[in-house]
Amino acid sequence: MPLLNKMLFSSSLALGTLIAVSSYSWMGMWLGLEINLLSFMPLISSTKNTLSSESSLKYFITQAMASSLLLFSLILLSMNSPYFIELNILLNVFLNMSLLLKMGAAPLHFWFPEVMEGLSWLNSLILLTWQKIAPMVLLLYSSKTPYLILIVIISCMLVSGIMGQNQTSLRKIMAYSSINHIGWMLAAMMFEEIIWLSYFIIYTIITLNILILFKKMNINTVNQMVVVINNQPNLKLFFSLNFLSLGGLPPFLGFLPKWLTIQVLINKSLFLVSTIMILATLMTLFFYIQVTFSTLTFSTNTTFSMKMPTHLMFFMASSNLAALIGLILVTVAFNLT
Template sequence: MMLHPTRLLFYLTLMLGTLISISSSSWLGAWTGLEINLLSFIPLMSNKNNQFSTESALKYFLTQALASAILIFGAISLGIYTQLPFSHFMWNPSLNLLISSTLLLKMGAAPFHFWFPGVMEGLSWINGLILMTWQKIAPLMLISYVFTPSFVAFSFIILCALAGSLGGFNQTSLRKIMAYSSINHLGWMLAASLLGESYWITYFLFYSLLSISVVLLFNLFNISHINQIFSLPLSNPVFKLAAFCNLLSLGGLPPFLGFLPKWIIIQGMVNAGFYFVITIMVTLTLITLYFYIRMGYSAFMIAHHEPKWLIVSNISFSSQMLVVSSLTISLFGLLLCGLIISVV
């Protein structure tokens, strides 16, 4: 189906805003790109067929507007501070904390994650996917400039891992579970940004690939809650296997593909000497694996009752290829990456 020209325009300006932010050489240019990105995403969130989308768009706008106002205040304060005598080679810790907190608020990281699950709940799966992946690129790139190993940085990382794991523990909505999962993964990305740019970009690419696989499967069957996973068609159990393997891969369980980026970050953190932080992060990841396994519990069941009208028989060939390709990536991705690395 062709995109409406207006929506296509907003998608283009959405990408343009992110590119302006990550390629800008000043905080003012980065702020401009974030504003273009924000004003492009608000119309895309609105859906006349979904009464909750307007509420989500309003929540998102208010939160992002607050973050943008604080960011431009921090950028102006930084500009004034660097003009003072004897401060050209100094970095103000207060301004560092202010700008870091603003960028964490923009991407929905703990402890500023209060808006993220509520906004995700009212969005469609495709808009939710954009919010979980593309909308985090610019804030992550900007925060990598100011994020340095310190007590504050480690506190933010641990809070992200803690909020993401405990927040999704008792949820039944798949959108909220994916939102808290995203918060947990943000903790790993922030830890990766302390190690270097290539670390967090690698982790982000793998996370985006696995999130796309999971969200497209949920969108294909129009699933929104855990109990609806039981209604996936038993006539083709490959669909359930694909959903379950993608969830475990997203949780970082070996031997699935999602274990590779976590393995890279663990090795980097250990080499850098951050033993305490990585130990807590790995421990909290086990909690996220619990609710991923709970979501995939139906895949373990040999048989259960299923009403006839829930059987989906008219699955298109493209949808079948999507399921098979996502299953192949999750199962054999780690093996293929290992072979490529050994050859190189």
């Protein structure tokens, strides 16, 4: 695809999200979601291979299904007929389910890992980060059904922890990792919007660091990663720090939003929910550490060397330094204030 077309579709993608999150009416929000969908489709299918075409078709079908359910719920909710008053709770559930389907939250995640498998790393970054903004903000605007959100949160924790085990595809590992973080972000969103925003920004920065490494090294599987960065200690360090931070281990920055989310849940007397979330997240942390240890400990006779640009190395070094000591700096700042 020519560079000009990519720029136009990328601008439309950003415009659709901005329209959705800044509209005053639900119809305007739905229109923004549709612009976002139609702009992302050409970006997915820009590479000429069967995997990208299959991913674009799967993405279009699921997003069109979610948009239809969203529009159906909005039309019925807008009616003031007495016959629909008793169905408002059910329609709010349908409305929330359509937004959860759009962001790929469990148990409506069936399309997410399959679509990720056929995307380039740049498109994967868009799907993991930018494409979640509009559905999450609209879910923030909607009349949330607490029991549905709690079921989705626990489902995200369990599905990501179980399905992420023994995966060799890095795209599927990142997809199930995203599902786990969706559960944490939904829990933060229910009570404190600022914690959700902080969580999303930190998650985006860490994911950006990891996917830049995957893209520059052209890594797609765990086995490739062991071979490619075998004799490059700097890249091993960058990768390990980012993955451990993504898993939420202290003293890395990725632990901060989870720490704040747990504190909010405990303050709301949701001890059982926070305990289930912590225990289920340990399963995802297991395959994070498994991938990290395989990278650090395994060695092969095959050598591969690729010199990364100086500005990219500086960016990765700076972001990894922030990921390493960010939690310590934030804790010190809180204590000083």
